[in-house]
Amino acid sequence: MSTSLSQAKIAFVGAGSMAEAIIRGLIETKVAQPQNLYVMNRSDQSRLAFLRSEYGVQATSDILTKDTFLREADVVVLCMKPKDVVSAFAELQPQLNERQLLVSVIAGLSIAKAESLLQTHMPIVRTMPNTSSTIGLGATGMSFSSKVNDTFKQLATQMFEAVGIVTIVEEEKLEIVTGVSGSGPAYVYYFMEAMIKAAIEGGLTEEDARQLTLQTVLGAAHMVQHTQENPAELRRKVTSPNGATQASIEALDRFQFSEAILQAVFSSAERAKEMGEQIAAPSPIAKSS
Numbered sequence: 001m002s003t004s005l006s007q008a009k010i011a012f013v014g015a016g017s018m019a020e021a022i023i024r025g026l027i028e029t030k031v032a033q034p035q036n037l038y039v040m041n042r043s044d045q046s047r048l049a050f051l052r053s054e055y056g057v058q059a060t061s062d063i064l065t066k067d068t069f070l071r072e073a074d075v076v077v078l079c080m081k082p083k084d085v086v087s088a089f090a091e092l093q094p095q096l097n098e099r100q101l102l103v104s105v106i107a108g109l110s111i112a113k114a115e116s117l118l119q120t121h122m123p124i125v126r127t128m129p130n131t132s133s134t135i136g137l138g139a140t141g142m143s144f145s146s147k148v149n150d151t152f153k154q155l156a157t158q159m160f161e162a163v164g165i166v167t168i169v170e171e172e173k174l175e176i177v178t179g180v181s182g183s184g185p186a187y188v189y190y191f192m193e194a195m196i197k198a199a200i201e202g203g204l205t206e207e208d209a210r211q212l213t214l215q216t217v218l219g220a221a222h223m224v225q226h227t228q229e230n231p232a233e234l235r236r237k238v239t240s241p242n243g244a245t246q247a248s249i250e251a252l253d254r255f256q257f258s259e260a261i262l263q264a265v266f267s268s269a270e271r272a273k274e275m276g277e278q279i280a281a282p283s284p285i286a287k288s289s
């Protein structure tokens, strides 16, 4: 196979938002060439037409063309929902070979389960990206099966660095990564929703409330990045004794803000684990028969 990402043929199985985010990143950063990117789905033709015209990739739902794409690919990226894994894998399995690299973005699907469903020992990279990948500011957690060599590790890392940052962790830690960065954008949106609501209740226009909230979140994130200080230290610096910010932090503490975030992170991690366990789990009917 080609060992450089710019030459590699990459087949995306699933043509949804995560596949598009990675494709856009690869093309915009010029780390891959559009003609080497293949995208496939089951039925949504308008989606395929959009991806073809927007990115110049090859896209199909035709079974024979899909088989050709899969056989030709150096890297196969699994981008379907967990509920579609079993049927998709049954179609995929005969076309894959152990010289290819398999990359999964499927929440909760363990490497062992992917190996068992596909009856393969091909190298597998399991990832947990997030939606900010769409604008190149993603945060991806990544783990490798024992079969992934250094070249493939580098290739997979480069692929996801095209859409943001990559953190390599042991596989069992990908659930907590899901809780932190996978679901994390939603916590920040929820926080912003609440800030905007409070600003409007306090008398600001919707536009002003939105602008001030957005700039505050952007500014705070950049402060952490630029100063390299701990958020706790930055918070201490803006919280004068007996001042307005101290009053607001005390209000957050009364409502157990910190505990709520902790619970959010762990609930997401737990649910990701459950979803993974449900993939290909025997149905209640199958169990009783």
Ligand SMILES: NC(=O)c1ccc[n+]([C@@H]2O[C@H](COP(=O)([O-])OP(=O)(O)OC[C@H]3O[C@@H](n4cnc5c(N)ncnc54)[C@H](OP(=O)(O)O)[C@@H]3O)[C@@H](O)[C@H]2O)c1
Pocket: 013, 014, 015, 016, 017, 018, 019, 040, 041, 042, 043, 044, 079, 080, 081, 082, 084, 087, 088, 089, 091, 105, 106, 107, 128, 129, 130, 131, 182
């Ligand atoms: N979005 C996120 O923030 C995020 C973050 C981390 C991980 N993920 C993971 O990324 C995966 C994809 O999420 P998404 O948001 O991109 O989903 P999505 O927008 O719903 O896209 C799923 C795609 O899979 C296709 N598909 C379903 N069954 C298929 C099959 N048998 N063969 C080929 N294509 C098939 C669907 O098209 P047809 O229906 O036409 O086949 C669709 O194009 C999920 O497993 C999710 O856990 C997503």
